[in-house]
Amino acid sequence: MSNCLVAQSGGPTAVINATVAGIVKANQLDSYYDKVYGGLNGIEGILQERFVDLTDMSAMENDILRQTPASALGSCRYKLKRENVADFEKLFSILEKYDIETMFYTGGNDSMDTVAALSQYAREHNIEGHRFVGCPKTVDNDLMHTDHCPGFGSAAKFISTVALHTWLDYNVYTRQEVFILETMGRDAGWLAASACLSGIVDLVILPEVAFEKEIFLAEVKRCIEEKNKCYIVVSEGCKYADGTYVAAGEAKNDGFNHAILGGAGNALKNIILESGTAERCKVQDLSTAQRCFASGQSLTDVTESFQLGMSAHMRSTDKEFTGKMVGLRRKDQEVYDVEYFAVDADKVANFVKAFPSEWVLPNYRGISEDAYRYLRPLIVGSPVVIYEDGVPAYVRPYYMR
Amino acid sequence: MSNCLVAQSGGPTAVINATVAGIVKANQLDSYYDKVYGGLNGIEGILQERFVDLTDMSAMENDILRQTPASALGSCRYKLKRENVADFEKLFSILEKYDIETMFYTGGNDSMDTVAALSQYAREHNIEGHRFVGCPKTVDNDLMHTDHCPGFGSAAKFISTVALHTWLDYNVYTRQEVFILETMGRDAGWLAASACLSGIVDLVILPEVAFEKEIFLAEVKRCIEEKNKCYIVVSEGCKYADGTYVAAGEAKNDGFNHAILGGAGNALKNIILESGTAERCKVQDLSTAQRCFASGQSLTDVTESFQLGMSAHMRSTDKEFTGKMVGLRRKDQEVYDVEYFAVDADKVANFVKAFPSEWVLPNYRGISEDAYRYLRPLIVGSPVVIYEDGVPAYVRPYYMR
Numbered sequence: 001m002s003n004c005l006v007a008q009s010g011g012p013t014a015v016i017n018a019t020v021a022g023i024v025k026a027n028q029l030d031s032y033y034d035k036v037y038g039g040l041n042g043i044e045g046i047l048q049e050r051f052v053d054l055t056d057m058s059a060m061e062n063d064i065l066r067q068t069p070a071s072a073l074g075s076c077r078y079k080l081k082r083e084n085v086a087d088f089e090k091l092f093s094i095l096e097k098y099d100i101e102t103m104f105y106t107g108g109n110d111s112m113d114t115v116a117a118l119s120q121y122a123r124e125h126n127i128e129g130h131r132f133v134g135c136p137k138t139v140d141n142d143l144m145h146t147d148h149c150p151g152f153g154s155a156a157k158f159i160s161t162v163a164l165h166t167w168l169d170y171n172v173y174t175r176q177e178v179f180i181l182e183t184m185g186r187d188a189g190w191l192a193a194s195a196c197l198s199g200i201v202d203l204v205i206l207p208e209v210a211f212e213k214e215i216f217l218a219e220v221k222r223c224i225e226e227k228n229k230c231y232i233v234v235s236e237g238c239k240y241a242d243g244t245y246v247a248a249g250e251a252k253n254d255g256f257n258h259a260i261l262g263g264a265g266n267a268l269k270n271i272i273l274e275s276g277t278a279e280r281c282k283v284q285d286l287s288t289a290q291r292c293f294a295s296g297q298s299l300t301d302v303t304e305s306f307q308l309g310m311s312a313h314m315r316s317t318d319k320e321f322t323g324k325m326v327g328l329r330r331k332d333q334e335v336y337d338v339e340y341f342a343v344d345a346d347k348v349a350n351f352v353k354a355f356p357s358e359w360v361l362p363n364y365r366g367i368s369e370d371a372y373r374y375l376r377p378l379i380v381g382s383p384v385v386i387y388e389d390g391v392p393a394y395v396r397p398y399y400m401r
Numbered sequence: 402m403s404n405c406l407v408a409q410s411g412g413p414t415a416v417i418n419a420t421v422a423g424i425v426k427a428n429q430l431d432s433y434y435d436k437v438y439g440g441l442n443g444i445e446g447i448l449q450e451r452f453v454d455l456t457d458m459s460a461m462e463n464d465i466l467r468q469t470p471a472s473a474l475g476s477c478r479y480k481l482k483r484e485n486v487a488d489f490e491k492l493f494s495i496l497e498k499y500d501i502e503t504m505f506y507t508g509g510n511d512s513m514d515t516v517a518a519l520s521q522y523a524r525e526h527n528i529e530g531h532r533f534v535g536c537p538k539t540v541d542n543d544l545m546h547t548d549h550c551p552g553f554g555s556a557a558k559f560i561s562t563v564a565l566h567t568w569l570d571y572n573v574y575t576r577q578e579v580f581i582l583e584t585m586g587r588d589a590g591w592l593a594a595s596a597c598l599s600g601i602v603d604l605v606i607l608p609e610v611a612f613e614k615e616i617f618l619a620e621v622k623r624c625i626e627e628k629n630k631c632y633i634v635v636s637e638g639c640k641y642a643d644g645t646y647v648a649a650g651e652a653k654n655d656g657f658n659h660a661i662l663g664g665a666g667n668a669l670k671n672i673i674l675e676s677g678t679a680e681r682c683k684v685q686d687l688s689t690a691q692r693c694f695a696s697g698q699s700l701t702d703v704t705e706s707f708q709l710g711m712s713a714h715m716r717s718t719d720k721e722f723t724g725k726m727v728g729l730r731r732k733d734q735e736v737y738d739v740e741y742f743a744v745d746a747d748k749v750a751n752f753v754k755a756f757p758s759e760w761v762l763p764n765y766r767g768i769s770e771d772a773y774r775y776l777r778p779l780i781v782g783s784p785v786v787i788y789e790d791g792v793p794a795y796v797r798p799y800y801m802r
Contacts, residue, residue: 008573012569012570012573014566041573041574041575044575045575068569069566069569069570070566070569070570070572070573071573074572074573074574074575075573075574076574076575077574160792161694161696161792161793162690162694164795165415165470165471165690165693165694165695165696166689166690166693168413168469168470168471168693168795168798169413169470169471169689169692169693170689171471171475171798171800171801172409172413172442172471172472172475172476172798172800173442173475173476173477173478174442174445174446174475174477179689197792282688282689283688284688284689284690285686285688286690287683287684287685287686288567288570288571288580288683288685289563289566289567289685289687291570292566292567292569292570293562293563293566294566295562295566295696295697296696296697376791379791379792380791381791382786385783390777390780390781390782391561391562391598391780392562394565394569397569397572397573399572399573400572
């Protein structure tokens with residue numbers, strides 16, 4: 001008799017719960033584990049033994065969990081540090097106590113570092129019988145080795161949809177107008193680039209391409225002269241050539257030593273207005289909504305997130321399968337499809353996959369055909385939504401029960 | 402032989418085009434008018450004779466027009482002033498030239514003033530053979546006499562959806578957090594109040610209820626003590642008892658002598674942080690997206706907008722029907738339904754229908770059951786969406802063709 005544990009970490013996405021639903025469903029199909037525990041608030045809650053039993057989740061709850069945004073198990077930003085041996089000892093004693101054979105951890109590269117650290121610790125201390133498996137999720141799409149990350153497709157769909165709708169909106173008046181859409185993306189421009197799927201973006205400013213004020217203003221001027229309008233998308237993490245954030249005035253710091261950004265849109269607005277290049281400029285910062293807006297889940301994204309959870313569960317029955325992340329590999333064929341594979345978590349941890357700068361057109365004029373070929377399939381399809389009393393049904397977060 | 406003309410004014414909505422689609426469809430059903438012209442960019446474009454012919458729009462284009470957000474005919478903020486006689490003379494000569502018997506104008510209370518002014522001018526100058534009919538649209542929901550305004554339901558649906566999703570998001574961490582959602586609503590709190598449909602709002606700050614800092618901070622403190630969290634919705638136009646906008650520092654002015662607001666969310670954030678009531682506060686300003694996000698159209702809303710256009714067309718065949726707005730009247734019965742009726746446009750023009758302050762609970766603690774009964778039916782249902790290449794199909798704006 002043995003059990004498994006699944007927990008979530010890092011920022012929420014619109015489809016992160018689908019991975020949990022996939023793990024639970026896979027276990028219902030072969031019952032390899034006696035119990036599937038959900039650990040609340042990631043490592044933080046696991047260290048406090050805050051568990052829920054997800055083993056016998058009903059089919060209806062599983063379906064509703066798939067469409068519920070944000071982390072239904074709660075999340076944390078608590079980082080398991082290798083030098084903090086007491087945390088490791090406590091965690092392993094809890095795994096023993098609850099007879100947990102496999103721990104699944106969904107998250108970004110910090111979470112993959114946790115997976116790598118835990119399996120390394122077990123190996124170095126000759127602790128047997130516990131395996132650690134990472135499931136990628138991040139709207140930022142910046143994990144190495146996996147073709148893309150669950151969560152990104154739905155965020156990309158929301159961003160490109162808002163881009164198209166706000167473009168339709170800002171065009172209705174004949175007056176001169178610049179519109180700036182600011183997206184998340186600390187170190188990678190995937191989210192900002194995805195706005196180009198709307199087909200209406202004039203200029204796209206990503207962290208991967210140094211921001212040069214003169215070129216930027218010349219491009220804004222060109223658009224204004226051509227059509228009295230200019231639609232700009234900017235990533236919160238865009239930088240000057242010397243590495244300074246364009247939004248530098250607003251930068252702060254989170255517990256992981258990452259800058260908390262915001263204000264790149266307003267910084268660009270000020271640059272435009274102060275230079276006199278345009279008279280009117282509106283900024284829309286998509287903020288939190290872009291990572292958790294679930295009414296527009298991409299069917300491709302939510303399906304892959306669910307299947308990735310199933311795949312992780314099925315692979316985890318191999319006693320040697322530890323310290324791994326399950327990723328997505330795009331098949332080399334005309335029609336889009338993916339296969340699931342495993343990669344060592346330490347090859348993912350603490351790296352960032354940048355948006356290829358060769359996919360950005362000169363002078364910020366959008367993205368290349370290769371980029372479109374990569375992005376397009378990820379936003380395709382809309383799942384059938386389950387409603388209750390006329391509004392979409394969501395599970396009540398487990399950490400609130 | 403005679404024709405009609407339809408034009409759009411004011412800020413776009415997610416369903417404003419459905420009214421145009423309804424007028425076109427009604428004319429295809431009985432061909433009362435020989436041609437249905439679309440006037441581009443409202444009065445501004447009509448004075449420049451910028452017309453398109455919508456008469457023979459295909460059924461497919463009509464369906465796609467219904468789901469297209471923003472004003473497909475373009476809009477304007479140009480106000481027809483009664484003292485500017487030259488504009489009136491020019492406009493009537495253009496109506497003569499194109500043999501336009503009826504002009505439909507969709508918009509808010511400024512547009513209803515235009516409808517009233519044009520019919521008044523015709524009456525005073527004994528000009529016969531032209532009628533002017535207003536169709537309400539405004540996300541603000543602040544027009545008198547009509548039960549509600551087309552456009553509001555879809556915006557309310559988007560706002561309440563984002564509220565629910567961001568609430569699920571901000572709860573995933575155990576840390577203390579205040580979340581402030583800022584909505585539009587210059588003089589009326591309908592949009593901010595609609596966020597309460599999500600069922601998760603702790604405090605709602607509307608223009609109709611004077612903002613008192615001490616009460617507000619005491620309420621935030623109560624929420625933080627209870628659950629370490631506080632979810633606040635604020636209308637951009639919220640005011641102190643003396644009429645000063647809470648966002649006063651950011652106020653400007655548009656051409657209609659309306660204050661352009663913004664920053665109420667950040668103003669509240671500053672009040673909270675400076676008082677030390679909470680340590681962490683995030684603001685999401687929904688900005689432009691809330692009025693044009695069409696992926697979540699309310700079926701009730703888009704259907705009513707379309708039918709209102711049809712009703713306006715059908716009523717307009719009455720030679721006495723001028724200076725009127727077609728509105729929605731809620732039937733006095735258990736199951737929600739509306740009927741269409743006409744009201745003099747000058748009774749609507751330049752008035753504002755406030756959110757009833759008796760529908761706001763004491764100490765900003767949400768809205769009453771009466772308010773929920775009013776709001777709930779307006780966001781119900783999702784239309785079947787027509788896709789092209791995996792993304793929703795929209796008509797290319799007529800002013801771009």
